[in-house]
Amino acid sequence: MAKVAFNDEAMREVETLFSRYPKKINALLPLLHLAQRENEGWLPPGWDTYLAKLCGTTVNHVRGVVTFYNMFRTVKPGRHHIMVCNCLPCGVTGGGALLEHLEHKLGIHPGNTTEDGLFSLEEAQCLAACDQAPVMMVNEDLRKKVTFDEVDAWxxxxRSSGE
Ligand code: FES
Structure with missing residues (x-):
């Protein structure tokens, strides 16, 4: 099992985050993002307890935040986690069709990961780029005005590089 703790470099980011807020608990959201980034896109077991101690709060508080926001994941995603926006502006400009296209191309439905572990798929809420619809996000990379051709080529x- 991987170590449940930030490394030295991440701890420097933690200290910077703490310095921006009056209380450590106020930094919980960016800390969760940092923890997820440090753990290949998800929060493995034990991180809720670790972050609770770090922020001086309860594990239940951390779990409540993690389960409230759908950008935090407690299940390991594929190496490329694809979030497709299907809210109204994206929905009327092809978000739903894009999601169906990805389901077909990858052979999985939202919430699943391909057998090779390369891709996972999620139907997302607004990704805050509505004027550039349809929009999807691959890990931290926001992709705007996405076309089927772009998606297919990517x-x-x-798949051919296996990365
Ligand atoms: S509705 Fe898709 S980014 Fe806002």
């Missing part, structure tokens, strides 16, 4: 290239 999937093909990713």
């Amino acid at each position: 999937i093909k290239q990713t």
